[in-house]
Structures are given as structure tokens and as C-alpha cells.
Amino acid sequence: MNNDSNGAVRIALDAMGGDHAPKIVVNGAAIAQIRYPACQFTFYGDEAQITPLLAKHKDLAARSSIVHTSERVLADDKVAHALRNGRNSSMRLAINSVHEGKAEAVVSAGNTGALMAMAKFVLKTMPGIDRPAICAFFPTLKGETVMLDLGANVECTPENLVDFAVMGAIFANTVLGVHQPRIGLLNVGSEEIKGRDDVRVAAQELRALELPGEFIGYVEGDDITKGLVDVVVTDGFTGNVALKTAEGTAKMYSSFLKSTFKSSWLARIGYLFAQAAFKKLRKRTDPRTYNGALFVGLKGVCVKSHGGADEIGFANAIGVAYDLVKYKFNDQISARVQLIHEKVLALPAEVKVPAPEPIAAA
Amino acid sequence: MNNDSNGAVRIALDAMGGDHAPKIVVNGAAIAQIRYPACQFTFYGDEAQITPLLAKHKDLAARSSIVHTSERVLADDKVAHALRNGRNSSMRLAINSVHEGKAEAVVSAGNTGALMAMAKFVLKTMPGIDRPAICAFFPTLKGETVMLDLGANVECTPENLVDFAVMGAIFANTVLGVHQPRIGLLNVGSEEIKGRDDVRVAAQELRALELPGEFIGYVEGDDITKGLVDVVVTDGFTGNVALKTAEGTAKMYSSFLKSTFKSSWLARIGYLFAQAAFKKLRKRTDPRTYNGALFVGLKGVCVKSHGGADEIGFANAIGVAYDLVKYKFNDQISARVQLIHEKVLALPAEVKVPAPEPIAAA
Numbered sequence: 001m002n003n004d005s006n007g008a009v010r011i012a013l014d015a016m017g018g019d020h021a022p023k024i025v026v027n028g029a030a031i032a033q034i035r036y037p038a039c040q041f042t043f044y045g046d047e048a049q050i051t052p053l054l055a056k057h058k059d060l061a062a063r064s065s066i067v068h069t070s071e072r073v074l075a076d077d078k079v080a081h082a083l084r085n086g087r088n089s090s091m092r093l094a095i096n097s098v099h100e101g102k103a104e105a106v107v108s109a110g111n112t113g114a115l116m117a118m119a120k121f122v123l124k125t126m127p128g129i130d131r132p133a134i135c136a137f138f139p140t141l142k143g144e145t146v147m148l149d150l151g152a153n154v155e156c157t158p159e160n161l162v163d164f165a166v167m168g169a170i171f172a173n174t175v176l177g178v179h180q181p182r183i184g185l186l187n188v189g190s191e192e193i194k195g196r197d198d199v200r201v202a203a204q205e206l207r208a209l210e211l212p213g214e215f216i217g218y219v220e221g222d223d224i225t226k227g228l229v230d231v232v233v234t235d236g237f238t239g240n241v242a243l244k245t246a247e248g249t250a251k252m253y254s255s256f257l258k259s260t261f262k263s264s265w266l267a268r269i270g271y272l273f274a275q276a277a278f279k280k281l282r283k284r285t286d287p288r289t290y291n292g293a294l295f296v297g298l299k300g301v302c303v304k305s306h307g308g309a310d311e312i313g314f315a316n317a318i319g320v321a322y323d324l325v326k327y328k329f330n331d332q333i334s335a336r337v338q339l340i341h342e343k344v345l346a347l348p349a350e351v352k353v354p355a356p357e358p359i360a361a362a
Numbered sequence: 363m364n365n366d367s368n369g370a371v372r373i374a375l376d377a378m379g380g381d382h383a384p385k386i387v388v389n390g391a392a393i394a395q396i397r398y399p400a401c402q403f404t405f406y407g408d409e410a411q412i413t414p415l416l417a418k419h420k421d422l423a424a425r426s427s428i429v430h431t432s433e434r435v436l437a438d439d440k441v442a443h444a445l446r447n448g449r450n451s452s453m454r455l456a457i458n459s460v461h462e463g464k465a466e467a468v469v470s471a472g473n474t475g476a477l478m479a480m481a482k483f484v485l486k487t488m489p490g491i492d493r494p495a496i497c498a499f500f501p502t503l504k505g506e507t508v509m510l511d512l513g514a515n516v517e518c519t520p521e522n523l524v525d526f527a528v529m530g531a532i533f534a535n536t537v538l539g540v541h542q543p544r545i546g547l548l549n550v551g552s553e554e555i556k557g558r559d560d561v562r563v564a565a566q567e568l569r570a571l572e573l574p575g576e577f578i579g580y581v582e583g584d585d586i587t588k589g590l591v592d593v594v595v596t597d598g599f600t601g602n603v604a605l606k607t608a609e610g611t612a613k614m615y616s617s618f619l620k621s622t623f624k625s626s627w628l629a630r631i632g633y634l635f636a637q638a639a640f641k642k643l644r645k646r647t648d649p650r651t652y653n654g655a656l657f658v659g660l661k662g663v664c665v666k667s668h669g670g671a672d673e674i675g676f677a678n679a680i681g682v683a684y685d686l687v688k689y690k691f692n693d694q695i696s697a698r699v700q701l702i703h704e705k706v707l708a709l710p711a712e713v714k715v716p717a718p719e720p721i722a723a724a
Contacts, residue, residue, distance in 0.1 A: 141614055151550050185525045188513050188602040196516045196599060221606025225614040237558060238603050240550040241596075244583025245604040249611040252503055252587040253647075257619070260643045261636065270636025274622070277629035281622040285615075 006039045009047070009325045010104035011318060012094040014047030016072035017110025018314075019305045022049050025109070028314025029064070030057040035315065042067055042103060044090040049301045050184035069093055073114045075307060082114035083121065087204030091115060095122045098300040101256055105301035105321040107292075109309055115302070116295060123300040124329065128337040131160050133236065134304070135171055137290040138246070142227030146172045146181075150293065151240035161185065161202035161233055162209070166336055167296040168231035169213035174327040175320060176230065182231035183211065188236060200234075212336055250285065288313035292320035301325055364385065370402045371687045373680060377407030378434035379472025380669045380676075384411050387471065390676025392419040392427070397677065398684045404429055404465060406452040428632035435476045435668060444476035445483065453477060457484045460662040467663035467683040469654075471671055477664070478514055478657060485662040488547040488692065490699040493518070494659035495526050495598065497533055504589030508534045508543075510658065511583035513602035523547065523564035523595055524571070528698055529658040530593035531575035536689040537682060545573065546591035549599060560597075574698055584655070604615040612647065624652055650675035654682035658695070663687055693722070 015022040022045050024354050028204060029041045040063050042351040043050050047068040054061045069090045073082045091110050097103045099122050107114050116134070125132055133149035148168050153160065165183050172181040186204050187195040195218065216229060221242060224232055234242070235328075260272040271278070291313040295302045301324045305317035324330075377384040377392060384407055391403045403423050405412050409430040416423045430486040433451045435444045442531065448454050453472050459465045461484050470477050480495070488492055495511035510530050527545050534543040547565050557580065568577040576592060583604060586594055596604070624631040631642070645651075653675035655666045663686045667679035686692070 023522065102497065139614070141617060154550065155390065186603060188516065188599055202554075221603040221608075222610035222613070224607060225610035237550055238600055241548060241583040241600050241604050242607040245584075245586060245607050246611045248584035248587035249608045250582070250615065252501070253615040255503060256643055256647065260639045263639045263642065267636040267639035270632040270639070272632070274629040274632025277622045277625045277632070280625065281618055322691070 007038055009038050009105070010040045010042070010103040010321055010323075011034070011321055012042050012097040012106040014091045014094045014108035014110055015043040016049050016090040016204070017076070017108040018116075018305065019109075019310060020040060020308075021109065023044065023053060024309065024314050025143045026050060026053040026057070026060075027311035027329065028309075030060045030319060031311060031315035032318035032322070033060045034064065035319065039318070039322060040064070042094075042097065044069060044094040044097075045072065046070060063088070067093060068096075069071075069112075072354045073111050073218065075111050077111055077114055079113040079117045083117055086114065086118070092118055092122070093291070095119055095300075095302065097300070099123055104270035104325040106332065107305060107314075107317050107321050109305035109307050109314060109317070112304055112307075115217070115304055119295050119298055119302040120299070123298040123302065125297050126334055126337065128298055128334070129163055129167075129297040130175065131156070131163070132295050133160075133164050133167065134239075134293050135168060135296045136243075136293035138224055138232065138243070139223050139285060139290060140227030144290065145224060145227060145230060145231040145232055146176065146177060147239060148244065148272035148296065149234065149236035149239050150243050151236045152295070153236040155237070156198065156235040158198050158201035158205060160192065161235070162205050162340065163196065163297065163337065165202075165206055165214060165215070165233045166340055167333055168233060169333050170329060170336065171232045171296060172296065173212065174329045175323050177231045181213035182228070183213045183215045183231045183233060184217065184223065185215075185241070186224075186232055186234035187218040187220065188222040189218065209340055210334075246301075248274075271293060288316060294320060294324065299330070301330065369400055371398070371400050371467070371502060371662045371684055372404070372465040373662060373683055374403045374404050374468040374686075375680075376453045376456045376468065376470035377405040377412050378452040378470055378538055378565065379419065379470040379474055379477075380667065380671060381437070381471075382670075382672065383415055383471065384408065385671055386671065386673045386676050388412060388415040388422075390671075390680060390711075391672035392422045393673060393677035394680035394684070395419070395422045395425065397681065398461050400688075401680070401684060402426070404456075404459065406431060406456040407434065408432060409453075410601070428509065429455060430643070435471050435473050439476055441475040443477045444473065445479055446544075448476065448480070451547070453490075453677075454484070457481050457662075457664065466687040468667065469665045469667060469679050469683050471667035471669050471676060471679070472635070474513075474562055474666055477666055481660055481664040482656050485660040485664065487659050487698065489662050490696070491525055491659040493522050493525070494657050495522075496601075496655050497530060498655035500586055500594065500605070500606075501652060503649060504537060505580030507586060507589060507592060507594055509536065509586070509594040509596070509605065511596065511598040511601050512655065513598045513606050514596040514657070517599070518560065518597040519565035520567055521562050523560065523597070524702065525659065525699065526569050527564075527568055527577070527593065527595045529552050529695055531573060532597060532691060532694050532698065533656065533658060534592045535574065536691045536694070540592045543575035544590070545575045545577045545593045545595060546585065547577075548586075548594055548596035548604070549580040550639035551580065551582040554718040565594075567659060571702055573616075573702075574694075577674065633724060650678060654679035656682060656686065663692065
């Protein structure tokens with residue numbers, strides 16, 4: 001989980017995962033090599049394809065190695081199929097190398113479900129963590145927010161949500177450098193519904209615990225982009241829907257914007273004047289900036305890049321893995337989770353289930 | 363549920379609900395009166411405030427009446443408090459008038475939770491419907507999509523979801539004029555998680571039923587704004603989070619856009635050229651267009667306007683109520699739900715619980 005004695009951070013790359021593999025994997029690693037000179041990469045995949053790509057980046061080639069395999073997990077492979085038949089795939093071998101201590105982290109742009117299942121099977125969950133979660137960034141008006149779970153668990157217990165809050169806060173601290181992250185629990189705010197039982201119980205527990213951050217209570221969907229909190233905690237069903245709904249809405253606005261600038265000659269001229277400013281806006285809302293989701297809660301750092309990422313996006317995903325190793329993310333979680341679990345078990349029983357507001361009589 | 367013998371559609375208005383009541387309620391009714399001359403309005407609220415506002419709209423005044431009450435439900439009243447103490451409130455009296463057959467529909471911009479609870483208590487749910495749902499529009503790349511439940515029920519059974527699909531399809535048909543609405547069930551699409559049991563069972567049932575539309579299967583969060591379907595069905599927790607996340611994302615982009623046009627003199631000049639085009643864009647994404655959420659599944663038409671709506675938005679909410687009455691929305695639902703329930707009960711047991719994909723061995 002730590003960098004090796006020479007200060008090198010060894011990262012295993014699934015060279016065959018993603019829509020544009022292995023090209024963007026090698027080129028992304030070349031960018032990351034410049035940004036993080038301490039990185040040492042091992043490419044898992046088809047040597048015949050990787051070697052010529054690597055030849056174009058001498059510095060990278062000098063510090064990298066290739067482990068050849070002709071097998072790969074396809075984007076549309078079923079999880080069970082990938083687990084059964086993918087034992088010699090580039091994805092699986094890259095994950096194995098973390099388990100075997102040959103690398104500190106693995107990065108893949110491949111099939112999310114297969115990566116999650118393989119990582120969970122090979123690396124196992126950390127002591128004290130019941131379920132791993134998918135954790136990533138969400139752009140906000142103020143910067144970035146960490147959100148989890150984004151799809152690993154469709155249903156969660158209050159204890160899962162508490163674990164997610166702890167891991168999310170340490171993630172925000174490690175990767176975003178937020179000193180005392182503010183943590184919010186995603187809920188519905190309308191008066192008629194006070195939220196599901198699991199969410200309410202989790203809130204009670206979070207209020208009673210000493211967290212690596214400040215629990216500020218419930219947040220609603222529209223609070224996420226306001227940047228009210230640094231960490232948004234929710235179950236994987238809600239988190240996945242919220243993330244994808246936001247992505248869809250952003251794409252819709254981007255499409256509206258394009259067609260607006262093309263809708264008349266005056267608008268086209270307007271764009272010529274404003275294009276420098278819009279270039280900055282595109283940079284600010286660039287999904288590549290937010291690339292790199294972590295499977296938190298596993299005994300090993302496993303980062304998922306978006307399947308459609310380009311080399312810039314893939315380099316950012318490597319950057320996330322690098323930060324997590326460098327700042328000993330998993331060690332921090334282990335220590336904290338142990339403390340939390342002791343305290344949750346020590347809570348008096350009556351704290352655990354708050355009574356719902358009565359809604360019957362009129 | 364029907365318009366009266368003279369063809370008039372009588373609509374009860376909670377004149378005191380919303381941030382800008384009673385002004386926008388009266389002015390919104392004046393706009394609606396021109397659009398829908400068959401409407402007859404009764405304003406429930408403070409006569410001393412309503413009379414001078416109404417005096418400015420002679421045609422409206424001639425066809426409207428006022429029922430005075432000095433009481434009102436406040437925006438931050440707790441649901442239980444409003445139910446207990448709001449029996450003479452403008453909201454409650456307006457709802458009562460629908461129950462008593464004095465009006466065909468009620469429209470309020472007041473406290474959502476109180477309105478839902480009061481409407482449910484006074485009007486009751488329709489035979490065959492277990493739970494009412496909040497149903498509204500979502501803007502998409504292709505136009506508008508109907509989505510429900512947006513917050514009435516934090517947890518739903520598969521049967522609730524089936525009812526929502528039926529009611530949503532009839533809503534899309536009635537209000538949007540879609541002949542054979544395409545219905546999608548909101549789910550998470552990643553391979554590792556096939557969705558929650560309730561969603562999977564609902565999908566099986568929907569496939570087996572003869573619906574007032576076409577069930578196309580699962581949709582993900584980013585499919586909503588693509589306009590892949592006319593009706594998106596989900597539980598109230600997920601629906602509320604998705605709607606608010608989309609609202610938050612839209613506001614963030616709108617804020618980014620404003621600051622981009624203000625970020626340099628060139629950009630400001632660009633805006634001058636493009637402003638006519640952007641005026642059209644604002645109109646297309648105007649939330650007022652999508653104002654008017656219906657509490658579907660109640661014995662009576664109860665439409666909720668956004669609390670911050672202006673007169674245009676409120677007139678649109680009245681328009682939704684008018685369409686629902688005119689096209690006998692509730693009668694259509696009654697007939698269809700009866701059929702559906704008979705068929706669901708007749709389904710063979712083995713259809714009901716599909717086995718999840720195994721994910722254990724590797």
C-alpha cells in the first residue's frame with residue numbers, strides 16, 4: 001500500500017482497457033511520467049501493440065516494463081464471464097500484481113463491472129469495511145466535491161453509509177487537500193418525506209461519531225453543485241442515477257449552447273468575440289479533469305478511468321492513483337475505520353432508531 | 363372529475379400559497395382565463411388582498427369568486443402541524459371544494475408536503491391505487507419527458523412502480539399529446555449491479571402487461587435528457603434526487619455561462635451579437651414552461667405549482683390542471699388500473715421474481 005524503499009510509486013496499467021486502448025494508456029502514462037517522475041509503470045497487454053507506442057516515449061520506456069498477455073476483458077463482457085474466463089486478461093494480471101506486492105496501484109479504463117468484481121475478488125475488502133464503494137469527483141460552483149457510492153452497491157445499510165462517509169472524507173483530504181472536509185448525506189428534503197430509515201439512522205450515527213471531517217447533515221440533489229459540502233454520501237443506486245442525470249443535463253446544455261451559437265449569423269459573430277472566454281469555460285467543465293474513480297475500501301488502490309477517456313483524462317486517473325499511494329490513503333482509512341467501528345458498537349441502543357414524524361391524523 | 367354540464371372547468375385556487383401570493387395567483391389566473399376561456403376560478407384566501415388585485419382584470423373578475431379565509435399554511439409549516447391546524451386554511455378549503463364537487467381541480471403554489479398530505483387525506487387515493495405519486499415534466503433534447511415519482515414515496519413496491527408507469531403514460535398522453543408513450547424504468551446500468559429487486563420485479567410485470575404505451579425497459583440517468591422515453595418511472599427518493607440534481611446542474615451551467623460572458627470585454631461584445639439567440643435558449647430552458655406537478659392517483663385533480671413561480675409559471679400550472687380535467691385524466695386511469703390489477707394478479711408466480719446473475723466464483 002506504500003511506495004517502495006526508493007520512493008518509486010509502482011503503477012500497474014491495464015493497457016488493453018477502454019475504447020482507445022492501448023494508445024491512450026501509453027500516451028497517458030507518458031504525460032503522467034512527466035508530472036510524477038517517481039512513477040514506474042508496468043503495462044499489461046499485447047506486447048506487439050504496446051512496444052511501438054512506447055518507443056515514441058524514451059523517458060517512459062526507460063522506466064517501464066511490459067507483461068505480455070493476449071487476453072483482455074471486453075467492454076460488454078458479463079461480470080460472471082469475465083471472472084471465470086478472464087484469469088489471464090490484462091485487467092486481471094494488473095490487479096494481481098497489486099495483490100502480489102509488485103505494484104502499489106492499478107489503473108484501468110476497462111469494463112467497470114468486471115474491474116470492480118475482479119478487484120474485490122483478488123484484493124478483498126479492508127478489515128472493518130463491509131462493502132467497497134465507487135468514489136469520484138463532481139464539479140461544483142466552488143470547485144469539486146467527492147461523491148460515493150456511485151454504483152457498487154444498490155442497497156446499503158446505515159453502517160455502509162457511515163463507512164462511505166469516513167472513506168470519502170479521507171479521499172477529499174488526500175486528493176483535494178481539504179483540511180476538514182464537510183460531509184453531507186444525500187436525502188430528499190420535502191416535508192412530507194423525511195427520508196428512508198437507512199439514511200436517518202446513518203445520520204444519527206454520523207452525528208454521534210468523531211469523524212475525519214464535519215458532518216453537516218442532509219443535503220439535497222441541488223445542493224451537490226452548490227458545493228455546500230466536500231463529500232456527498234449516498235447508496236450506489238441513488239449515486240449512480242444522480243451522477244448520470246447530471247452528466248446528461250450537462251450534455252444537454254452543452255448541445256443547446258452549440259446550437260444557439262449556430263442559430264444565426266449574429267450569434268456566430270458573437271461566438272468569434274467570446275470564443276476565448278468559452279475556451280476557459282470548456283476547460284472548467286472538462287470531464288477529463290474529473291476522470292479517475294476509486295474503488296474505496298479494498299486492500300489495494302484500484303482506479304477506474306472513464307472508458308472513453310483520452311490521454312489527458314487517463315493521465316489524470318493515474319494522478320489520482322499516485323496521490324492515493326503517496327499520501328498512504330488506505331493506511332489512513334484502516335486506522336480510522338477501526339476507531340469508528342469501536343464507537344458505533346459503543347453507541348447506546350436508543351440513538352440508533354429515531355422515531356419518524358407522525359403524519360396520520362388531521 | 364369531469365367538467366360541468368355547461369362545459370365550464372371550475373378550478374379552485376389556493377390564493378395564499380407560494381412566495382409571491384396572492385399577486386401571482388390572481389395574475390396567473392388572468393393569463394389562464396385568456397388561454398382557456400372555459401375556466402371558472404374560485405380564489406381561496408384573504409379577500410382584502412385578493413379583491414384589489416382582481417379589480418385589475420375585469421374579464422377574470424366577472425367569471426371568478428372569492429371564498430374568504432384569513433388562515434394559510436406557511437412554507438415552513440410541518441406537515442403534521444398543517445394537517446392539525448390548517449383546517450380553515452386557503453389550501454385546505456380549496457382542496458375541500460374539489461372533494462365536495464364544487465370544483466374539478468385545485469392548484470396551489472404552497473407547501474408541497476402539506477398539500478400532498480391534505481390532498482391525500484381529503485380526496486383519498488383512487489380505487490386500485492395504493493400510493494399517489496408526484497408527476498412532472500423534465501426538459502430533454504427532444505422536448506419533454508414525464509417523470510414520476512418525484513418525492514411522494516421514499517420506498518416503493520414493484521406494484522407501485524407499475525401503477526406509476528400506467529398513470530405516467532396516461533399523463534403523457536393527456537398533457538403532452540403523445541399517442542403511444544414510451545415508458546422507461548430508471549435503473550443503474552453498470553454490469554456489476556443489475557438493479558434493485560423491486561425494479562427488476564417491476565420490469566418483469568411491465569413486460570407482461572398490456573400498457574397504455576410501450577415499455578422499452580431500463581433507462582439510466584443520462585438517458586432522461588436524451589429524450590429516449592416519454593415516461594420515466596422511479597421511486598420518490600431516486601426521482602427527487604435526480605430532479606434536484608438536474609436542476610442544480612442546470613443552474614451551475616447557467617451561472618458559468620453568465621460569468622463567461624462577463625469575463626472579458628470581448629466576451630461582453632460577443633454577448634451583444636448573440637443575445638437574441640440566447641433569449642431563445644432561455645425560453646427553451648425556462649423552468650416556467652415545466653411548472654405544474656400533479657399528484658397522480660388521487661380522487662380529484664390536485665396540481666402543485668413551484669413555490670417561486672411567477673404569473674406565467676402559475677398560468678402554466680393552471681393549464682396542466684385544465685388539460686387533465688378536459689381530457690378526463692382520472693377516468694382514464696380508473697379504467698386502466700382496474701384492468702392492470704386483474705392481469706398482475708393473474709400472472710404466473712414464476713414470472714414474478716427473476717433470479718439475479720451469480721457473481722460469486724472466479
